[in-house]
Amino acid sequence: MGLYRNAAGAVIGGLAASLCLAAMPAATAIPQAPAAHDGVTALAPFVTRHQTQIRGQHIAYTATAGETLLRNGRDQPTAALFSFAYVKDDAPADRPVIFVFNGGPGSSSLWLHMGVVGPRRVQLDREVNPSNVPPFGVVDNPDSLLDVADLVFIDPIGTGFSRIVGVGEPEDFYGVDQDAESIAQFIELWLSANGRWNAPKYLMGESYGSARAALLPRALMGGPTTYSGVMRGITINGIILLGSSLNGQGAGPGPARAAALNLPAMAATAWSHGRIERGGRSLADFDAEVSAFATGDYLNAVEKAATGALSQAERAAVVARLIRYTGVPAEAWPETLVLSTRAFSQLLLADQGLAVGLYDGRYTLPLAGDGGEPVADDPAMGRYVPGFVSAFHQMLAKDLKVRMDRPYGAIVWRNLLFGWNWKRTGVPEGQSFAADLATAMRRNGDLRVLVASGYFDLVTTPAAAKDALRQAGVPADRTTIRDYESGHMLYLGDTAAAFSDDVRALIAADAR
Known part of the structure; x- marks a missing residue:
């Protein structure tokens, strides 16, 4: 969700049987002192507890919505990145974690959050060609992946509630490399704050988010020529790409x-x-x-x-x-x-x-x-954007008890239309994002990829995704390709369960 082409042509049913979260009392926030750095203070997190039923499992979990301060190499605050984490109560430290984001550039994560992955989802009057005026519903999501992994939804800087602070500047975040570096820094901080370094880690990206997911293994591993020049040493078990956009500027077919x-x-x-x-x-x-x-x-x-x-x-x-x-x-x-x-x-x-x-x-x-x-x-x-946005705000207020003094940026196009930096460092000019994925799979022989596409997607077509993978030499034996009878948001139209189960299969294969 959120892919767009700029002027140059660059690709940029009823209530579930589970317990209704909105009807359950939310816990008060876990006492935590806000973090302060050079006069910049992160908001205290909004923490609530919930229960649900997924695939026959009763799951008690904690939802944490809040800011993480990002800092530059001089330890100065540059941004406050907002995220939503759903963690199963009493989960072991090695329980899988999926980091989820959408695309744009300029899109928040609410589409995957409310469409297929999160524990709550939008309810439209019809899956295809729905009404785009209220009322819209919010229901428990029987296809959520919370039964097999903890979930962290990431809103890149400039989207959602994420914002530039301190000494940060737009050019620090609004570019291919800069965006990947900021997400990598957040993941590193989240793993430390939550004691999850030994957890199997997965990335899920939709639309431009697929490009971000292909780039992140480089930023997460790190090296002397990689973005900030640090060695994070974080490897990824699996990558899930939806509505893939893997060519980028200058790398597409004729x-x-x-x-x-x-x-x-x-x-x-x-x-x-x-x-x-x-x-x-x-x-x-x-x-x-x-x-x-x-x-x-x-x-x-x-x-x-x-x-x-x-x-x-x-x-x-x-x-x-x-x-x-x-x-x-x-x-x-x-x-x-x-x-x-x-x-x-x-x-x-x-x-x-x-x-x-x-x-x-x-x-x-x-x-x-x-x-x-x-x-x-x-x-x-x-047709479907108004329902998703309304459902998200209903969940934000009623379930997660989030109160903010600024609007949530579902998609903020100005980050793309004005000044997105497509230039990259440390790779040949015009290299495709699929080539980054191939490099990541070469470095990590256990990394496996699920590429999911909708037959009716005329923006990021299934054929274009497969062609980019072939051209880059992405290892076919560790790449699973699935096409669904849907569109760019391939989980709309009675296909969410099939996609969700394909992700479960990817995670289950690692557990064997």
């Missing part, structure tokens, strides 16, 4: 290959709306068929068209298959044979006066009246 990697998501979206003949095929089988065509005959035709070498007979044959796979008529395909996902979203259901979502092709809004805002006017984001 225009022809990018078009080929978009085609399967277009076809899947057409499949979801019944615009193509399914012929008894499952979506997985259909996707495999389209993917083979996309990177074979279609890619070859696009490359030939770019040089004027494509014959009319060849073009007609390719267009016939494009119509069969996407439902978009022949006249809509330009001479280049390249149709942008934006154009496709406007064309697929044009005869019904509808546009489909880029973040999730199952969602629709009227074509007329589109204001051109890439998030608010997206048929998916425009």
Whole structure:
């Protein structure tokens, strides 16, 4: 959640059977003196105790919402990073911990928090194409991962309640390397404060968060040329990537290959709306068929068209298959044979006066009246964002008893649109984030990765994620790839349980 493309094109049901947290008395905050450094004081944490039921387990846990002060090499405070931790009561020090964040850059962690991972989740009136006006519900989450791991949700600096303080400056945090370093510093501090150095550690990142998760093993291990030049010596057991964005600026495929990697998501979206003949095929089988065509005959035709070498007979044959796979008529395909996902979203259901979502092709809004805002006017984001934000604030006040004097920044785009630093140190210019992941897996032979994608995601397509992994040489024997019948937020639409169980399988494999 939270991925965006800048001007340069860079990818930036009823109550659960468990106990209702809102109905339970919350404990008073555990007495702790606020930390003060050079006149900067971190807020005292908000600590509450709860119970729930997940996968048949009764779980008592403590929720801690609060600030962690980050400091520079001169021990001066630079930022107060806000996080939400859910820790099972009486858990051993070696219980797994999952550090969770979303993307943007500029997004808080509330999407994974309220969508699939946390102990409470949003309740919409429908999983797909819900109403975007109140009331919205908050319910216990039967798919939360709290039964197998403690959970720490991280809001990067400039998002949520996290803020720059002391001698900190925006350029200290708003960049690829700077962002990774600040999250690494927080994880190190959290492990020490909670006595969890011996716990198996997992990273979960969605959208740009997938890039952050790929970079973090370098910052967590550390070295003389790594960001702040410290050796943290922290290794990671597993990484979970959702809606992966692994190329970054200057590292993506060329225009022809990018078009080929978009085609399967277009076809899947057409499949979801019944615009193509399914012929008894499952979506997985259909996707495999389209993917083979996309990177074979279609890619070859696009490359030939770019040089004027494509014959009319060849073009007609390719267009016939494009119509069969996407439902978009022949006249809509330009001479280049390249149709942008934006154009496709406007064309697929044009005869019904509808546009489909880029973040999730199952969602629709009227074509007329589109204001051109890439998030608010997206048929998916425009529908589910209000419910997520409302549910989070309800949980914040009623369950976690958090009271703050400033608003919570769900997504703060200015961190991306104004001054995000994409330049990196210590790696070749233009290196992909997938290459960072491959390096991390080379350094750590036990590191395993789960790559999760939604078939109907037209922003970070499953095919693009797989291609980035292949190009970087990420070890296939330690990488599990899962595609779900969903979109960018791949846990919407009755897929949350399947994704949650795939993460459980990753953690269980380490325990054997």
